[in-house]
Amino acid sequence: MRFILNGAPAEVDAHPMKRLLDVLREDCGLTGTKEGCGEGECGACTVLIDGEPVVSCLVPFAQAREAEVVTIEGLGGEHPYQRAFAEFSGAQCGICTPGMILAAVALGPAPTLEEVRTGLAGNLCRCTGYEAIYRAIHSATA
Amino acid sequence: MRTATNPLDLRDPRTLDEALAILAEDGPRTPIAGCTDVFVNLHFGTTPARRFLNLWALDELRGITAGGTLRIGALTTYTQLIRSEAVNDWLPALVAASREVGGAQIQNRGTLAGNVANGSPAGDSLPVLAVADAVIVLRSASGERRVPITALYTGYRATVIRPDELIVAIEVPRVEGRQWFRKVGTRAAQAISKVVMAGVRGPEPRIAFGSVAATVVRAPATERVLAAGGSIDDARRALQSEIRPIDDVRSTAEYRLRVAGNLLRQWWVESA
Ligand SMILES: Cc1cc2nc3c(=O)[nH]c(=O)nc-3n(C[C@H](O)[C@H](O)[C@H](O)COP(=O)(O)OP(=O)(O)OC[C@H]3O[C@@H](n4cnc5c(N)ncnc54)[C@H](O)[C@@H]3O)c2cc1C
Ligand code: FES
Ligand code: FES
Numbered sequence: 179m180r181f182i183l184n185g186a187p188a189e190v191d192a193h194p195m196k197r198l199l200d201v202l203r204e205d206c207g208l209t210g211t212k213e214g215c216g217e218g219e220c221g222a223c224t225v226l227i228d229g230e231p232v233v234s235c236l237v238p239f240a241q242a243r244e245a246e247v248v249t250i251e252g253l254g255g256e257h258p259y260q261r262a263f264a265e266f267s268g269a270q271c272g273i274c275t276p277g278m279i280l281a282a283v284a285l286g287p288a289p290t291l292e293e294v295r296t297g298l299a300g301n302l303c304r305c306t307g308y309e310a311i312y313r314a315i316h317s318a319t320a
Numbered sequence: 321m322r323t324a325t326n327p328l329d330l331r332d333p334r335t336l337d338e339a340l341a342i343l344a345e346d347g348p349r350t351p352i353a354g355c356t357d358v359f360v361n362l363h364f365g366t367t368p369a370r371r372f373l374n375l376w377a378l379d380e381l382r383g384i385t386a387g388g389t390l391r392i393g394a395l396t397t398y399t400q401l402i403r404s405e406a407v408n409d410w411l412p413a414l415v416a417a418s419r420e421v422g423g424a425q426i427q428n429r430g431t432l433a434g435n436v437a438n439g440s441p442a443g444d445s446l447p448v449l450a451v452a453d454a455v456i457v458l459r460s461a462s463g464e465r466r467v468p469i470t471a472l473y474t475g476y477r478a479t480v481i482r483p484d485e486l487i488v489a490i491e492v493p494r495v496e497g498r499q500w501f502r503k504v505g506t507r508a509a510q511a512i513s514k515v516v517m518a519g520v521r522g523p524e525p526r527i528a529f530g531s532v533a534a535t536v537v538r539a540p541a542t543e544r545v546l547a548a549g550g551s552i553d554d555a556r557r558a559l560q561s562e563i564r565p566i567d568d569v570r571s572t573a574e575y576r577l578r579v580a581g582n583l584l585r586q587w588w589v590e591s592a
Binding site: 193194195196197200216217218221224227230231232233235236237238240241243281284296297298299300301 | 322325326328330332352354355356359360363364372374376377399422423424425426428429
């Protein structure tokens with residue numbers, strides 16, 4: 179099946195009901211996408227499909243056909259949010275971080291604190307208490 | 321926990337006619353839309369379903385149009401409902417409900433028809449659709465029929481939708497009066513409702529509750545008290561004898577009954 183993965187055409191032969199999360203990790207070797215809960219609650223597995231954040235643990239691979247999928251690897255490591263999360267301790271154990279960053283990226287160039295709170299409401303973090311995450315996003319967009 | 325994919329069988333039609341033909345000739349199959357209920361049930365072993373029908377490619381089931389009625393395509397997501405001018409104009413209570421369904425990721429994928437077909441009594445859109453007298457448009461290879469939302473459910477997560485039918489759209493007439501929606505849960509994002517209420521304050525007050533019975537319910541006796549000019553205390557008493565909530569893991573019957581009464585009063589005060 180064909181889709182666009184991090185800007186490049188990809189063709190992967192996997193079961194259409196396989197979770198997109200597993201296709202990315204196992205078939206594409208992109209392990210930046212994390213599994214937290216596996217039931218849509220935590221947002222750790224967030225990726226962008228056609229620019230919108232979705233939880234890849236609830237997307238059957240068949241529904242990624244011809245879509246543009248962006249994972250944390252697609253940001254290239256030097257995205258301002260990636261640097262800011264490191265600098266402001268927005269990441270501790272790091273399991274939530276790829277999902278947090280992608281959900282934040284989807285909010286556009288300079289989201290307000292309120293937009294960040296609402297936009298990240300589907301992403302849980304057990305380590306940071308969220309304030310460091312909000313600080314990191316704010317500093318990168320200020 | 322994840323379910324092995326080998327025994328799973330998916331048909332992936334490109335048109336609605338093709339999908340309906342598959343259901344007629346190669347059913348029964350569980351339709352999948354945004355998959356936010358189906359995949360949770362599949363991977364946590366609460367569904368025996370192994371044969372599926374992917375609806376996601378059926379663009380015929382997308383789109384919102386407003387004419388004599390507001391027609392919302394089955395695959396419309398919560399995000400699309402929130403962004404739609406027509407829905408903000410006709411049915412602001414549905415926008416309010418959509419904002420409280422999960423986080424952005426669930427709102428981007430979860431669909432209105434999925435919420436309706438899933439039939440959980442806690443489904444947040446259902447009380448809104450019930451007070452709006454929404455009609456569910458069902459289609460099979462042999463034709464189309466329209467079922468009022470209040471006639472759709474026959475029991476806990478049981479509906480009159482036949483295995484060869486799909487929801488193609490939800491139609492809503494103009495609602496006269498001020499709309500109101502409130503969900504009481506453990507936290508704003510991602511929480512399943514303990515009690516959810518929608519109300520319309522107009523010439524004929526309309527009230528519907530979720531999570532207080534096996535299905536979404538209107539409260540006709542309570543509505544009659546208010547329509548006849550009765551006090552909110554009388555209405556509250558009518559409500560307490562009209563609904564019979566249950567105890568479950570999320571809450572007790574007594575708590576739900578009390579919260580339902582409080583919501584009724586809050587609605588009446590806020591919509592005055
Ligand atoms: C983390 C999380 C949070 C959630 N929070 C909420 C919440 O706050 N409030 C709430 O109400 N729900 C919530 N849900 C549940 C779910 O997101 C909604 O019920 C959603 O609307 C389901 O839509 P879907 O398109 O994903 O349905 P799917 O999972 O694809 O399908 C659900 C059911 O509907 C059937 N179906 C779907 N489309 C059709 C159709 N066109 N015709 C016939 N049958 C069809 C399927 O066969 C299945 O039985 C939550 C889920 C998760 C994972
Ligand atoms: S792993 Fe997908 S939301 Fe938690
Ligand atoms: S950094 Fe550990 S869960 Fe967020």
